[in-house]
Amino acid sequence: MKLSKKVVLLGHFGVGKTSLFRRFVDNEFSEDYKVTLGVQIKKKVIEMPDGRELSMIIWDTEGHTEIEDTRKSYLLGSNAFIYVFDLTRIDTYKDLNKDLAYLAKNHPKVTIKVIGNKLDLVNEKETLSKFKEQNIVVDCLTSAKTNKNVQDFFLDLANEITA
Amino acid sequence: MTYQEERLLFNQKTQCTVVHHDGKIKETDANIFKWKVGTSIYDAHPFFEILNSFIEIFEKEETTYSFPCIHLEDEKIEKICDITLKVNAQEVIILLFDYSTKYHELNKIAQQKNESILKSKELELKNQYLLEKEKFKNSFISNINHEIRTPLTSILGFVEVLEKTKLSFEQEELARIIKRQSLHLNSLIEDMVDIAKIESGKIKIVDERFLFINLMEGFKETYSKLAEDKGIQFETYIDPNIQEYLIGDRTRVFQILNNILNNAFKFTEEGKISLSVTKNYQRTNKLSINFKIEDTGLGIQAENLENIFERFTRFNEDKQVSGTGLGLAIVKDLVDLLRGEIKVTSQPDQGTTFDIKLPFKFEITKSAPEKKKKKYSLPESKKKFRILVVEDEESTQFLIMKVLISHGSFFVDVAINGEEAVSYLERRNYDLVLMDLKLSKVDGYQATHIIRNNYGDKVISEVPIIGFTAKATEAERDKCLRSGMDDFITKPFEQEDLIYKIVKQIAKKAAL
Numbered sequence: 006m007k008l009s010k011k012v013v014l015l016g017h018f019g020v021g022k023t024s025l026f027r028r029f030v031d032n033e034f035s036e037d038y039k040v041t042l043g044v045q046i047k048k049k050v051i052e053m054p055d056g057r058e059l060s061m062i063i064w065d066t067e068g069h070t071e072i073e074d075t076r077k078s079y080l081l082g083s084n085a086f087i088y089v090f091d092l093t094r095i096d097t098y099k100d101l102n103k104d105l106a107y108l109a110k111n112h113p114k115v116t117i118k119v120i121g122n123k124l125d126l127v128n129e130k131e132t133l134s135k136f137k138e139q140n141i142v143v144d145c146l147t148s149a150k151t152n153k154n155v156q157d158f159f160l161d162l163a164n165e166i167t168a
Numbered sequence: 169m170t171y172q173e174e175r176l177l178f179n180q181k182t183q184c185t186v187v188h189h190d191g192k193i194k195e196t197d198a199n200i201f202k203w204k205v206g207t208s209i210y211d212a213h214p215f216f217e218i219l220n221s222f223i224e225i226f227e228k229e230e231t232t233y234s235f236p237c238i239h240l241e242d243e244k245i246e247k248i249c250d251i252t253l254k255v256n257a258q259e260v261i262i263l264l265f266d267y268s269t270k271y272h273e274l275n276k277i278a279q280q281k282n283e284s285i286l287k288s289k290e291l292e293l294k295n296q297y298l299l300e301k302e303k304f305k306n307s308f309i310s311n312i313n314h315e316i317r318t319p320l321t322s323i324l325g326f327v328e329v330l331e332k333t334k335l336s337f338e339q340e341e342l343a344r345i346i347k348r349q350s351l352h353l354n355s356l357i358e359d360m361v362d363i364a365k366i367e368s369g370k371i372k373i374v375d376e377r378f379l380f381i382n383l384m385e386g387f388k389e390t391y392s393k394l395a396e397d398k399g400i401q402f403e404t405y406i407d408p409n410i411q412e413y414l415i416g417d418r419t420r421v422f423q424i425l426n427n428i429l430n431n432a433f434k435f436t437e438e439g440k441i442s443l444s445v446t447k448n449y450q451r452t453n454k455l456s457i458n459f460k461i462e463d464t465g466l467g468i469q470a471e472n473l474e475n476i477f478e479r480f481t482r483f484n485e486d487k488q489v490s491g492t493g494l495g496l497a498i499v500k501d502l503v504d505l506l507r508g509e510i511k512v513t514s515q516p517d518q519g520t521t522f523d524i525k526l527p528f529k530f531e532i533t534k535s536a537p538e539k540k541k542k543k544y545s546l547p548e549s550k551k552k553f554r555i556l557v558v559e560d561e562e563s564t565q566f567l568i569m570k571v572l573i574s575h576g577s578f579f580v581d582v583a584i585n586g587e588e589a590v591s592y593l594e595r596r597n598y599d600l601v602l603m604d605l606k607l608s609k610v611d612g613y614q615a616t617h618i619i620r621n622n623y624g625d626k627v628i629s630e631v632p633i634i635g636f637t638a639k640a641t642e643a644e645r646d647k648c649l650r651s652g653m654d655d656f657i658t659k660p661f662e663q664e665d666l667i668y669k670i671v672k673q674i675a676k677k678a679a680l
């Protein structure tokens with residue numbers, strides 16, 4: 006059977022969801038901000054180390070300040086949520102733990118990953134120690150702009166959700 | 169509601185498609201997308217892969233799922249649709265409602281709204297960053313100032329000592345250069361500290377009564393001499409209607425005018441410089457004075473005139489003309505602090521004119537005579553006077569010792585902290601204590617407190633004490649005097665100044 010997994014990008018607007026999506030799928034990046042309305046969906050076929058092919062169906066959502074405002078139907082049938090926040094804007098991660106709890110409660114079977122994006126704008130070491138202090142757990146720090154950690158993140162995720 | 173009814177309800181372009189559970193298209197009206205019967209819906213758009221998961225969990229009842237605002241596209245068209253999926257035992261009905269127009273309008277609004285939020289956040293971030301940097305810079309400057317002043321004191325002091333030794337002509341010249349450069353460095357530090365203080369709001373404007381006419385005469389005297397040396401003219405006019413005594417911040421007024429005059433002299437090689445001081449207006453006890461400083465110097469290009477009050481702007485690349493590039497920025501800051509106004513006009517190669525308006529107050533009652541800087545001399549009762557220097561830095565110790573010893577009237581002992589100082593005082597009679605304030609163990613203030621309060625023996629408890637510090641702040645001065653010191657001197661000091669203060673205190677004590 007064909008292997009297909011649905012992954013949803015979540016998080017406030019302007020954090021770089023669309024940029025990560027475009028970087029991973031088409032290897033493109035633009036400085037211009039273009040609002041995402043509703044959802045854009047793209048498929049990326051990934052060759053797994055064991056030879057299988059995975060169709061990763063990525064849903065890039067518009068992003069809301071309140072996680073509860075996300076349309077419920079967008080989240081249906083998901084295998085993973087990627088919660089993206091902007092490392093330079095504290096209000097995009099101040100409710101992180103609350104939002105993650107909400108997602109975990111309503112979608113207990115879905116893998117949840119947290120990305121801090123725009124790594125190119127901050128000092129990595131300082132940021133990590135700050136997060137440690139504030140009890141914020143991040144799975145990956147990325148830069149859609151420089152492509153840092155983007156491919157690796159998605160490939161690791163692919164492995165995890167097909168294991 | 170059947171899909172046909174729904175189609176009627178929304179007067180939108182709709183498409184109805186029926187697919188088998190394996191994804192094969194059974195029928196479609198191809199109203200929007202030209203899908204073909206028999207092909208797989210999964211190939212039409214990745215959105216439809218979601219069907220898989222719904223079919224997997226399907227049990228018995230027909231289930232409806234609706235998805236608003238989904239971007240769908242094929243090679244030819246792009247639409248933003250609301251999609252309804254009805255999953256039943258046999259098939260899946262897919263309804264597309266094309267709301268592209270409506271969504272594109274919404275898109276514009278959202279774009280504007282989000283963009284403005286992102287922009288303002290970006291600005292906020294930048295401002296915050298700048299503020300933090302500014303704050304760091306200011307505290308950095310005041311701290312580094314302290315660290316630089318102490319060695320600079322030694323350099324300046326030793327050069328003065330060096331100048332008094334037998335030097336060859338060449339050595340003399342070199343010593344002069346060292347001195348000039350060190351003094352320049354010193355003024356640069358002072359300028360930076362001033363700027364940092366102004367920016368962090370630490371400069372307090374004081375209202376003191378002072379002999380205005382004296383201040384002006386001082387300028388006249390100093391700069392007439394300079395003009396003579398340079399072979400240019402210096403003219404002054406002081407409006408006789410201005411009160412002798414004014415109330416204002418004498419130090420800042422001096423700093424402002426001195427800076428501008430200094431500049432005028434720096435950039436004028438021939439011709440004339442004039443200072444004219446006139447009364448602008450007077451109301452009850454307030455008056456505004458206009459200071460006009462005109463020169464026939466190099467002048468400033470029009471395009472440079474705009475930024476002249478900004479930091480580190482120097483338009484003259486002439487290496488002969490020294491300056492920190494901070495002077496005019498400080499002047500502007502100070503004029504603002506005093507709630508005055510400053511204007512500059514200039515013609516290249518013709519000269520520059522600064523117009524400064526400053527507000528003052530005056531006492532309506534008759535003015536009292538002013539205290540002059542009194543001359544003091546050491547009492548004749550003794551040949552030599554014993555001074556205790558409390559200082560932990562070797563180079564400064566050494567320097568003070570040299571200055572005092574070469575004066576010829578003093579014996580000097582050195583203690584390296586407050587504790588040691590107290591034990592010295594217990595053992596010997598001293599005529600004066602020079603006390604550094606930043607000491608290990610017992611600091612200068614504490615030591616002074618102990619000396620003043622813990623001894624019945626007046627020789628100890630009333631010994632004159634002069635505080636000695638690298639921090640030239642008002643607060644520091646107050647702290648010294650409050651802790652019981654008689655006077656205060658800042659590093660780096662002028663040798664003359666140090667001697668004057670020592671002699672003054674000893675003379676005062678003897679006169680009691």
Ligand SMILES: Nc1nc2c(ncn2[C@@H]2O[C@H](COP(=O)(O)OP(=O)(O)O)[C@@H](O)[C@H]2O)c(=O)[nH]1
Nearest residue numbers: 018019020021022023024036038123148149150
């Ligand atoms: N410097 C930097 N800018 C980024 C990065 N990712 C996204 N951006 C910019 O952030 C803005 C918002 O990005 P976007 O992907 O539209 O955010 P979304 O609303 O979460 O989809 C755009 O102007 C991007 O160019 C990044 O990693 N570094």
Ligand SMILES: [Mg+2]
Nearest residue numbers: 022023040041
């Ligand atoms: Mg987006």
